[in-house]
Amino acid sequence: MFPKALWMKEWKHSKVVSFGLFVVFMLGYPISAGLNIDSWRMMKEQRGGFWEEQAYYAINEQFSPGFYGYIAVGVMILLVGFLIGLEKNTKRHDFMMALPFSRTQIFATKYAFGLIVMSLSYSLSFTLGYLVIYQSEFRDLIDLVNITDAFFIPLAGYFVIYSFLMLIGAIAGEIKSQILLSIIFLFFLQGFLVLLSMFSEIHGLNLQIFELDFIFEDLFWFSYLNIMTDSNIVIPLLFGIIFTALAWFCYQRSPSEHSGEFLMFRQLHPLFAVGIPICSALLGGLIVISVIPYNSGEGLKIMVYWIGFLVAMFFSWKVTKRLLRM
Amino acid sequence: MIRVSGVSKSIHKNRILKNVHFSVRSGTITGVVGRNGAGKTTLLRIIAGILYPSSGEITVNDQNVFKQPDVKQNVVFVPDSTDALRTYSIKEIVKFYEEIYDTFDQEYFYQLLEKFKFTKQGKIKYFSKGQKALFSLILAFSTNAKYVLLDEPTDGLDVIIKKQILQFIAEAVSERDVSVVISSHRLDELEKMADHIVVLKQGKVDSELEMEELKSQYHKIQVAFEGKLPQHIRDRSEVLSETGRVSVLLISSKDEETKKMIEDAEPILYEELPLSLEDIFVAKLGGDLYVS
Numbered sequence: 001m002f003p004k005a006l007w008m009k010e011w012k013h014s015k016v017v018s019f020g021l022f023v024v025f026m027l028g029y030p031i032s033a034g035l036n037i038d039s040w041r042m043m044k045e046q047r048g049g050f051w052e053e054q055a056y057y058a059i060n061e062q063f064s065p066g067f068y069g070y071i072a073v074g075v076m077i078l079l080v081g082f083l084i085g086l087e088k089n090t091k092r093h094d095f096m097m098a099l100p101f102s103r104t105q106i107f108a109t110k111y112a113f114g115l116i117v118m119s120l121s122y123s124l125s126f127t128l129g130y131l132v133i134y135q136s137e138f139r140d141l142i143d144l145v146n147i148t149d150a151f152f153i154p155l156a157g158y159f160v161i162y163s164f165l166m167l168i169g170a171i172a173g174e175i176k177s178q179i180l181l182s183i184i185f186l187f188f189l190q191g192f193l194v195l196l197s198m199f200s201e202i203h204g205l206n207l208q209i210f211e212l213d214f215i216f217e218d219l220f221w222f223s224y225l226n227i228m229t230d231s232n233i234v235i236p237l238l239f240g241i242i243f244t245a246l247a248w249f250c251y252q253r254s255p256s257e258h259s260g261e262f263l264m265f266r267q268l269h270p271l272f273a274v275g276i277p278i279c280s281a282l283l284g285g286l287i288v289i290s291v292i293p294y295n296s297g298e299g300l301k302i303m304v305y306w307i308g309f310l311v312a313m314f315f316s317w318k319v320t321k322r323l324l325r326m
Numbered sequence: 327m328i329r330v331s332g333v334s335k336s337i338h339k340n341r342i343l344k345n346v347h348f349s350v351r352s353g354t355i356t357g358v359v360g361r362n363g364a365g366k367t368t369l370l371r372i373i374a375g376i377l378y379p380s381s382g383e384i385t386v387n388d389q390n391v392f393k394q395p396d397v398k399q400n401v402v403f404v405p406d407s408t409d410a411l412r413t414y415s416i417k418e419i420v421k422f423y424e425e426i427y428d429t430f431d432q433e434y435f436y437q438l439l440e441k442f443k444f445t446k447q448g449k450i451k452y453f454s455k456g457q458k459a460l461f462s463l464i465l466a467f468s469t470n471a472k473y474v475l476l477d478e479p480t481d482g483l484d485v486i487i488k489k490q491i492l493q494f495i496a497e498a499v500s501e502r503d504v505s506v507v508i509s510s511h512r513l514d515e516l517e518k519m520a521d522h523i524v525v526l527k528q529g530k531v532d533s534e535l536e537m538e539e540l541k542s543q544y545h546k547i548q549v550a551f552e553g554k555l556p557q558h559i560r561d562r563s564e565v566l567s568e569t570g571r572v573s574v575l576l577i578s579s580k581d582e583e584t585k586k587m588i589e590d591a592e593p594i595l596y597e598e599l600p601l602s603l604e605d606i607f608v609a610k611l612g613g614d615l616y617v618s
Contacts, residue, residue: 005425095410098374099426100398256376257337
C-alpha cells in the first residue's frame with residue numbers, strides 16, 4: 001500500500017515544508033511556553049492579584065493553537081500544495097503516473113505522509129510544551145486545563161482541515177489554483193452566509209443566518225483550534241473521514257490531461273463559472289456600501305450596493321472566464 | 327506483447343485518437359509516426375498509464391495497465407522532457423529506481439555512464455539538454471523493462487548527440503531483450519532502426535507497415551530519356567522528382583511490365599537508388615504525412 005519509493009519521493013520534495021510545519025508547532029508550544037513562563041513569573045511578582053484572575057486563561061491559551069494554529073494551517077496549505085499541486089505544474093505528474101503504482105497507492109502515500117508529518121510534529125511539540133510547563137513553578141496550572149481535550153480537539157481540527165486541503169488538492173489543476181481555492185473554501189460556507197445575510201439586511205429581509213450555530217461553530221474548522229470553546233470532537237473526525245474518502249475518489253478519477261489547468265474536472269466548470277461571479281458580486285456590494293455614511297437613506301444604500309454588486313460581477317465574470325480557460 | 331485495442335481519446339471535446347488498434351511484439355522497434363498533433367504523444371501517454379482512454383483497452387502481457395499497474399514494471403516511459411528528473415542527483419535517482427524497478431541493473435547503468443563519459447555524481451539539472459536526453463535513456467534501459475516508450479527522443483538535439491542516441495537505442499535493443507516504441511515525425515531517423523511502423527493520421531492508424539517487407543516491395547530508379555518522360559511510364563509509376571530530363575521513379579518490385587517499358591524506351595540514364603522510408607510514404611500516402 002505504501003511503497004518505499006513513493007515515500008522517498010514525497011520526502012525529497014516536501015521535507016523543507018514539513019520541517020517548516022514542525023518549526024511552527026515548536027514555536028506554538030515549547031518555545032512560546034518557555035517565553036510565557038517568564039512573563040507569567042513577572043506578572044505574578046508584580047501584579048499578584050491580577051495574575052490570580054488571569055492564570056486560568058493564560059494556561060489555556062498556552063495549550064490553545066491560536067495564532068500559531070493559523071500559521072500552521074497556512075504551512076499545511078503549502079505542504080499539500082507540494083504534495084499534490086506542484087507535481088501537476090511540472091512533468092513530474094506524468095512521471096508519477098507512469099510508474100508501476102496504482103493511483104490509490106500514490107494518493108495513500110501522499111495522504112499518509114502529510115498526516116504523519118502534521119500529527120507527529122503537533123504531538124511532539126505539544127508534549128514538549130507540556131513538559132516545559134511541568135518542569136516549571138507553574139506546574140499546578142496544568143490542573144486548570146483539560147489536557148485530553150487540549151490535545152485531541154486541535155488534533156481533530158488539524159485532521160479535518162488537512163483532509164479538506166487534500167480534497168481541494170485532488171480537484172485543483174495546479175498549485176496556484178490549489179492554494180487559492182484552499183484559502184477560499186476553508187472560509188467559504190461561513191463567508192457566503194455572511195454575505196447573504198448582508199444582502200438580506202440591506203434589502204430589509206431578516207434571514208436569521210447568524211443563528212445557524214452548526215455552520216458558524218461546528219462546521220467552522222478553525223473553532224477547533226481554540227480549546228476554550230465547547231467543541232464536539234466527533235464532527236471534525238466524521239468530516240475528516242468524509243473529506244478523505246472524497247479526496248481519494250477525486251484523485252483516483254482525475255483526468256491527467258487537465259493537469260496544469262485551473263481545475264482537474266471540467267464537470268465543475270459551470271459551478272465555478274456561476275459561483276465565483278455571484279460570491280464576488282455579493283462581496284463587491286458589501287465593500288462599496290461600507291464607504292457610504294451609516295445614516296444614508298435606504299434607497300441610496302440599495303442603489304450603491306447594486307452598483308458594487310454589478311461592477312464586481314462583471315470583472316469577476318471576466319476573470320473567471322480566463323481562469324477556466326487556463 | 328503490448329496490445330492497443332480500440333483506443334479512443336477526447337481532450338477538451340476534440341477527438342485526439344479514434345479507435346486505434348495495433349500491437350508491439352517482443353524484441354522489435356516500433357515507430358509511431360505522424361504529423362504534429364496526430365496523437366502520437368497522447369497514444370504513448372495512454373500506453374504508459376498516464377491518461378485514461380475514453381474507450382478501448384491497453385494490455386501488456388495480457389494485463390490491463392490501469393487495472394494491474396504492477397505490469398508497468400515492464401514498461402518505462404521516457405517523455406520528451408526530462409524536467410521530472412532535474413532535482414535528483416545521480417545517486418538519488420539510482421536509489422529511487424532500484425526501489426521502483428525490481429530488475430534495475432546498477433552495474434549496467436554505471437557502465438553506460440562511463441561509456442558516455444558522464445560524471446557519476448552531481449545533479450541531473452547541470453547536464454546539457456542532450457546529456458539529459460541520453461541520461462534518461464540510460465536510466466530507462468537500465469531498468470531491464472521489456473518495453474521502453476520513447477516520445478520524440480531526439481527532438482531539438484544537435485546532430486552528434488542525435489546520432490549517439492539513435493545508436494544507443496539500436497545497440498540496446500540488439501543486446502537486451504527489449505522492445506522499443508518510438509514516436510517521431512522524423513522518418514529518416516526511424517527508417518534506420520524501426521522494424522514496424524504505425525502511421526497515425528488525424529488520430530487514426532492510417533497504415534501499419536513492416537520495414538523489411540516494405541523495402542522489398544518497391545524499387546527507386548533514376549532515369550533520363552532523350553525527350554520528356556514518356557507518358558505511359560509516368561502513368562504506371564510514382565514520380566518522386568523531376569529535374570530537367572532526369573526523373574526519379576518509384577515502381578513496384580513485382581511490376582515487370584513497367585520495367586520492360588522503361589527498357590524499351592531506351593533511357594540514356596538508368597540507375598537504381600537506395601530506397602528511403604520517406605519515398606515509400608510519398609508513394610503510399612501522397613506525401614501527406616511527411617513533416618520535416
